[in-house]
Amino acid sequence: MNSKIEQKKIDSNLKLIVKSSFIIFIGLFLSKIFTYLYRIIIARNFGPEVYGLFSIAIMILGWFVLFGSLGFSEGLIRYLSWYRGKKDYKRIKYLFNITILINLFIGIISAIILYSFSEFIAINIFHNGDLIIFLKIFSFLIPVYLLSNILLSVLQAFERIQWYSFIVNVLQNIIKLLALIILIFFGIGSNSIIFSYFLGYLAILIFSYFICRHKTPEIFGLYNLKPREKTKTFKEFYSYSWPLLFTVAISEIFFWADSFFIGYFNGAADVGFYNVAVSIVLLLMIVPELFLKLFFPLITKEYSKNNHEIVKQLSQQVGKWIFVLNIPLFLIMFLFPGVIINVLFGSEYLVASNALKILSLGTLVSSSLIWIYNNLLSMAGKTKLLFINLLFASILNIFLNIFLIPKYGITGAAIATTISKILLGIVLFVEVKIYLSIIPFRRKLIRILIIAFLLGIILSYISRSIIINFMSLMLVGIFFILSYSFLILITKSLDKNDFMILKIIKRKILWT
Numbered sequence: 001m002n003s004k005i006e007q008k009k010i011d012s013n014l015k016l017i018v019k020s021s022f023i024i025f026i027g028l029f030l031s032k033i034f035t036y037l038y039r040i041i042i043a044r045n046f047g048p049e050v051y052g053l054f055s056i057a058i059m060i061l062g063w064f065v066l067f068g069s070l071g072f073s074e075g076l077i078r079y080l081s082w083y084r085g086k087k088d089y090k091r092i093k094y095l096f097n098i099t100i101l102i103n104l105f106i107g108i109i110s111a112i113i114l115y116s117f118s119e120f121i122a123i124n125i126f127h128n129g130d131l132i133i134f135l136k137i138f139s140f141l142i143p144v145y146l147l148s149n150i151l152l153s154v155l156q157a158f159e160r161i162q163w164y165s166f167i168v169n170v171l172q173n174i175i176k177l178l179a180l181i182i183l184i185f186f187g188i189g190s191n192s193i194i195f196s197y198f199l200g201y202l203a204i205l206i207f208s209y210f211i212c213r214h215k216t217p218e219i220f221g222l223y224n225l226k227p228r229e230k231t232k233t234f235k236e237f238y239s240y241s242w243p244l245l246f247t248v249a250i251s252e253i254f255f256w257a258d259s260f261f262i263g264y265f266n267g268a269a270d271v272g273f274y275n276v277a278v279s280i281v282l283l284l285m286i287v288p289e290l291f292l293k294l295f296f297p298l299i300t301k302e303y304s305k306n307n308h309e310i311v312k313q314l315s316q317q318v319g320k321w322i323f324v325l326n327i328p329l330f331l332i333m334f335l336f337p338g339v340i341i342n343v344l345f346g347s348e349y350l351v352a353s354n355a356l357k358i359l360s361l362g363t364l365v366s367s368s369l370i371w372i373y374n375n376l377l378s379m380a381g382k383t384k385l386l387f388i389n390l391l392f393a394s395i396l397n398i399f400l401n402i403f404l405i406p407k408y409g410i411t412g413a414a415i416a417t418t419i420s421k422i423l424l425g426i427v428l429f430v431e432v433k434i435y436l437s438i439i440p441f442r443r444k445l446i447r448i449l450i451i452a453f454l455l456g457i458i459l460s461y462i463s464r465s466i467i468i469n470f471m472s473l474m475l476v477g478i479f480f481i482l483s484y485s486f487l488i489l490i491t492k493s494l495d496k497n498d499f500m501i502l503k504i505i506k507r508k509i510l511w512t
Contacts, residue, residue, distance in 0.1 A: 031169030032286065036344060038177045039279055041184070042193055043345050048272030050190050055275040056126060056263050057134035058197075059256040060114070065145045066249050068110040072099040073149035075241030078378065080157035080219075081300045091233050093223035098234060099150055107143030114139035126263050130190075137194045144205050151208035158216045167208050176200035240383055250390035254397055254420065258413035261401040266409060274410040276349045277356040280340055281333065284363045287325045288371045300379045311379070312438045319372050320445060324488070326364060327452045328481050332473070333360040335459050339473050355414040362418030365425045373428035376436055385431065393424040444493045451487045455480055 043051045076099060083092050118135035122128060155164040179199045183192035212219065225233065259278075263271045299311045333340060337356040341349050377386050397420035404412030432438050459480060466472060488494065 026165075031173050032283065034170075034173035034177045036279070038173065038180060038196075040344060041177075041180060043272070043276065043349070045184065046190055046193070048269045048348065049267075050130075050193070050272075051275065052263065052268035052271030052273075053128065053131050053134055053190075054193050054197075055259055055271050056131060056268065057138055057194075059259055060121065060135060061138045061141060061145070062252055062256070063249075064110045064114050064139075064142050065149075066252050068106045068142060068146050069103060069149060070106070070238075071241035071246075072103060073146075073153045074378075075237055076150060076153040077157050078240065078300055079237050080154065084157065090223045090225050091229075093219055093221060094225050094230060094233060095237055096150070096154065096219040097223070100147065103146040103150060104143060107146040111139045111142040114142065126268070128268055131268075133191065134194055137198060141198055141201055144201050148201060148205040148208055151205070151212050154212050154216055154219055155208065160211070160215050163208075163211045163215060167204055167211065171207055172200040172204050175203045240381060246387045246391075250387065250394045254390060254394040254417075257394065257397050257401050258405075258410075258417050261398075261405050262410060262413055265405050270410055273349055273352045274355055274413060276341060276345050277337075277352040277359055277410070277414070280344065280356055281359040281363045284326055284329060284333075284360065285366075287322050299375065303379050308436075311376075311436075315372060315376060315438055319369075322372070323445060324448055327448070328477070328484055330360055330364045331452065331456050331459060331480065332477055333357070335456070335463050336473055336476075339470065343470050352410060354411045358411065358414035358418050362414075362421040366421050369425040370421065370428060373425070373432050376432050376438060377428070380436060382431075382435060385435075389424060389427055389431070392427070393420045396420050396423065447491050447493045448488060451484065451491065451493070455483055455487075 039051075042054060076095060079095055080092055083095075115136055118132050118139065121135060122131035152164060152168065155161075155167075176196045176199065179196035180192050183196060188195070259271050259274060262274050299314055303311055334357055337360075338350055338353040341352055341356060374386060377383075397416055400416030400419060401413055404416050406412075408415070429439075459476065462476060
């Protein structure tokens, strides 16, 4: 491909990613406000034990949904994007219809199993009978969850990111929050949490269905594929998807292992404390979500056309943006964890300060490295390799949790997760270099790292010299962001793609 045409395609794709990120940013901003209000109301009104039970119930629901999905929702994003690039709408319709039918059947069976075993799980594993009602009501959510995930995958694959963002980030969170407040007002008690959560996911299913009918009508209707073509298409799709089932399963185990073992060894209250730290540290996942929802369909489409240089350039640029934007938030979390916890959840949860500090380091690695590497390997069809990677990391995480939680409590869980994430990031870095010859970071990141390190030392000194409260934290944060931005500019750490995007942002802000 001609280098000018190639650069034009790179610029076009970067612009599309950034334009979509504005829409996603608005959705994520509102989502975080509603999500934190929802969780803060739960934590402050019902205490750490009920908050812990809620977290455990979400974990168990997630595992049932995960195994019921067979990896289809993840596989659909790749294959619908792939067939869109080839304009093969017959196979798109076929895959959509067959996955809906299979997931609906499995969802109903899974719901029956969870409902039947809810008492056993609550009493024999987590030693808390109050968990039973959470699990029984959440069991009805399994088929709702599975069908919603398929419809949301369609929206992602067809690059309807604005609707995806609205449904997932805004609609369901507004409904959950309003339902929670109304139910608490009418004195429903802790059941307010269960029913509000249920209503939020039911809204996702209903709304995503109507949006797909209206915005992606090409997925519905007859597909006129011969039996041999059906068999071949489904075999390829399933061969790609089933390792993703185990990959995502291991990923969920990786994510929830610490909460599971905290609940097993220490009880629901400590799960509540720990998940306060987890919910705060997930703010570091906002920036990846801004870019990566559209990033994967775009690189998959370009990869299907053998435009490997475009994939490389997109990966390096997006990797740089994620890292640059996440550094300020990471340093604030790492240096001032207690202030953040106290402001959001109250002094009762300050025991999670060390856990937040440690988890912020692991999540910086996860947000800046692991997500992009996973997308690249998934694009290349290396799903089995992804499974092996996550299996290794999860086994290590489980072993470290079992060893560290009895000795160090929730801090031990944070150490276990962070060590596992850093090692996983290193493994993925090596594999992407070997299989795709891509290092998704630019050399100028070294300058940015040095700038962040020096400013971090200054912030650390400031934290020991003044009393840190909410107002002083805001002032320190503003000082850091201004200094960080100024030093990045004068050290010429930005390239032409960065300036092109900054012009787009400027135009957007002025137009707004």
